[in-house]
Amino acid sequence: MSDPAVTPSHETSARVPGLRGIVADWSSDQRSFKTASWGKVMMWVFLLSDTFIFGCFLLSYMTARMSTTVTWPNASEVFSLEIAGHHMPLLLIAIMTFVLITSSGTMAMAVNYGYRRDRRKTAILMLLTALFGAMFVGMQAFEWSKLISEGVRPWENPFGAQQFGAIFFMITGFHGTHVTIGVIFLLIVARKVWRGDFDTGRPGFFTARKGRYEIVEIMGLYWHFVDLVWVFIFAFFYLW
Amino acid sequence: MSHSATAAATPTASHDENQQHPIRLYLTVWVWLFILSVGSYMVDILQFQGLLRWGLIVVLMLLKAGLIVSIFMHMRWERLALSYAILVPPVLILVFVALMALESHHTLLTRVLFLNGGT
Numbered sequence: 001m002s003d004p005a006v007t008p009s010h011e012t013s014a015r016v017p018g019l020r021g022i023v024a025d026w027s028s029d030q031r032s033f034k035t036a037s038w039g040k041v042m043m044w045v046f047l048l049s050d051t052f053i054f055g056c057f058l059l060s061y062m063t064a065r066m067s068t069t070v071t072w073p074n075a076s077e078v079f080s081l082e083i084a085g086h087h088m089p090l091l092l093i094a095i096m097t098f099v100l101i102t103s104s105g106t107m108a109m110a111v112n113y114g115y116r117r118d119r120r121k122t123a124i125l126m127l128l129t130a131l132f133g134a135m136f137v138g139m140q141a142f143e144w145s146k147l148i149s150e151g152v153r154p155w156e157n158p159f160g161a162q163q164f165g166a167i168f169f170m171i172t173g174f175h176g177t178h179v180t181i182g183v184i185f186l187l188i189v190a191r192k193v194w195r196g197d198f199d200t201g202r203p204g205f206f207t208a209r210k211g212r213y214e215i216v217e218i219m220g221l222y223w224h225f226v227d228l229v230w231v232f233i234f235a236f237f238y239l240w
Numbered sequence: 241m242s243h244s245a246t247a248a249a250t251p252t253a254s255h256d257e258n259q260q261h262p263i264r265l266y267l268t269v270w271v272w273l274f275i276l277s278v279g280s281y282m283v284d285i286l287q288f289q290g291l292l293r294w295g296l297i298v299v300l301m302l303l304k305a306g307l308i309v310s311i312f313m314h315m316r317w318e319r320l321a322l323s324y325a326i327l328v329p330p331v332l333i334l335v336f337v338a339l340m341a342l343e344s345h346h347t348l349l350t351r352v353l354f355l356n357g358g359t
Contacts, residue, residue, distance in 0.1 A: 018320065025321035033322050044326050055333040059340055066344035069351050076284050094281045101277060105270035108312045109263055116260075217314070224312045228305055234277075235301035239284055240294075 043218045047225045050178075054229050057171050058236055064163040073159035075238045079143070093238050096139050097230065100179075103132030104227040107220050114216035119193055122216060126190035129223065133183040140176045144169075171233060178226050189219050269311045276304050 015034060016024045026032045033041045065072050080089040110125035147168070151158045154166040192198065192211060201210040280300045283293055310316040315323055 063344045067347035108266040
């Protein structure tokens with residue numbers, strides 16, 4: 001079926017750019033995503049579906065907040081900390097944001113070193129990313145326990161509108177779950193990189209197929225998405 | 241930065257699919273994300289109110305999201321066929337936002353009118 005003389009030049013040099021390229025890529029009797037591998041495309045499609053899930057969470061938050069006649073709790077005060085007598089609004093959330101952004105930075109560099117086949121640096125950067133992720137989850141656990149001890153429940157809270165608790169636990173809980181899954185996923189891939197599975201072509205445990213360094217980038221897509229979702233939660237839930 | 245030259249020379253690595261970019265690019269984006277996050281935090285510290293607050297929050301949020309998606313997730317270097325397939329559908333959420341905003345105004349009105357101030 002495939003013409004060996006056509007494939008290499010056809011796959012790389014004859015790509016049309018711009019809007020014309022979209023039409024050409026989608027209308028041809030081939031696959032639509034010419035340069036991205038299936039693994040990467042499938043991760044993107046999964047992330048798109050996850051976008052809708054978080055989109056619906058934030059939408060239900062908006063609807064609850066807009067339709068209640070009771071005053072909405074002031075997030076800046078609810079999430080403030082007292083440190084050495086100083087009143088610091090939103091401090092913990094700011095630290096969590098910086099930790100997650102830092103983890104995204106180390107992940108991006110891990111992807112880069114993965115493609116350079118630098119096993120040591122890739123694995124170390126991935127473990128560092130996992131460490132920051134675990135720190136984030138730890139701080140979230142602290143935040144949850146603090147709020148629970150102050151009497152915040154999914155059905156009531158001492159600060160204002162009742163829906164506040166339900167939405168807080170739902171959205172941050174779902175995001176924290178994503179971070180936790182990401183940390184586990186990171187540790188698994190970091191172990192494979194460290195062991196040199198992608199250099200020696202060692203078969204995977206579940207799939208029995210050889211892995212490639214691209215899995216580091218696919219893993220990275222997931223991790224950056226978790227950071228991306230936090231950007232929106234930070235803006236809409238904590239700052240608004 | 242000298243690494244990239246040697247790595248790019250390896251025969252297995254084609255530039256298109258393997259995303260070889262200097263580390264400096266990632267560090268720059270990282271610093272910008274920090275600056276923008278400090279900006280968002282300052283909006284709260286300085287207690288901006290009204291349109292200024294909402295505007296700054298949304299602009300800083302979108303700038304951060306854009307940096308993460310385009311550089312960290314390498315969307316800038318993908319073909320437009322993929323970028324549009326992934327980035328256009330979430331925009332439709334805005335239609336849903338408009339619908340639910342109308343709906344919640346209606347709910348609020350009925351609560352105020354029929355539930356003694358909505359309590």
